[in-house]
Amino acid sequence: MSLQTLGKGALRVAKNYTKGYSDVQAKVRDATSNDPWGPSGSQMNEIAQMTYDQNHFVEIMEMLDKRLNDKGKNWRHVWKSLTLLDYLVHAGSENVVIYFKDNLYIVKTLKEFQYVDEYSKDQGANVRQKAKDISNLLMDDERLRRERRTRRDMRDRLVGGKG
């Protein structure tokens, strides 16, 4: 880990504080930061569980919306938000699905996302592909239901059934 990224982490903590972000929003910001790693499975799972709480849900959507509409230079924000969204659509509350079907154009219009970094590497390609995949999934009710059910079954099995 370079000193520079350490510094960024500290800055994010300060920003969470000064901008008055809630703990829930700070978690979303952490999961979708400019750090070149993550978001981790456990981070995404924690956020997914929080979407079942209505107040938390609203806060999470608010932050996700901000990150998804970030500029090209922050392509990692966009890319990780899509990664998180993909996870939430599978494992989060049904409200996530409803919200993003309603606002599908936010994801759909990222299909032509462009950003070429200072080494002329096309960093937009990952965003474009992910935006395509998620839009297709959101438009296919049957597949969405199937994939959500599979995820739930797998989860139930892993935690050893309910009760």
Add this chain to the structure above:
Amino acid sequence: YPTRPVDKDKAEAELAITIKKATNADETAPKQKHVRRCIVYTWDYHSSQSLWAGLRVQPILSDEVQTFKALILVHKVLQEGHPIVLKEAQNQTGWLETCARTVGNDGQKGYGSLIRAYVAFILAKLRFHRIHTEFNGLFEYEEYISLKNIDDPNEGYETISDLMNLQDQIESFQKLIFSHFRGSTNNECRISALVPLVKESYGIYRFITSMLRAMHRRTDDMDALEPLRQRYNAQHYALRKFYYECSNLKYLTGLINVPKLGQEPPNLDDSGT
């Protein structure tokens, strides 16, 4: 009424700046982030009035590159914006015609005929959508339309002919764009107009294919469909060539997947997909 967390006053103020940036005089593609903002605006507020008003305020008509970029912006918002944009655009034909009239014969940078052809195409597109309100701006595939029209074969025939007319217009416009490439300079601005054309032509192609298949399944009178079949085949070869030429443009393939059509047109009699 957007469910997203938005601020209308801020959005209005930003839209004006966004339009200005999307249509600046740099001979490049209109930046997608600005185009995207305009599209998102129409979904957030179910309106495109501020967009049209914003386009009129900008000194777009005094510069051929700016005019051309404005038309690309308009085309993309018609395709991907809220369906209301297609309706509201019907009142903007006057402004579009002014775009075509104002530009000099071929302009200094050679955009004159491209602008006139683009306006002609957008007007044709608007005419189509005025009559066939069931289609969205990108002709995205929805099975129910192909089912709806075969109950009335005459209406189906009519719709397919109209779609094919629009496809022919895309064909002649894209050829014009290719013929205006300039060897030494970068052609990004011209190429960026091909992006919405590739998407639109493929949407139309898929629709025609599925509608023609449905009609073949339902009718015993194959002869009646022969003219459509002939035209379909000709369009298939033309489109295949168009996509092949596009697949050699690095800027374009970096941005969208250019479809690849089979060597021969698909058989319309079988029920495969």
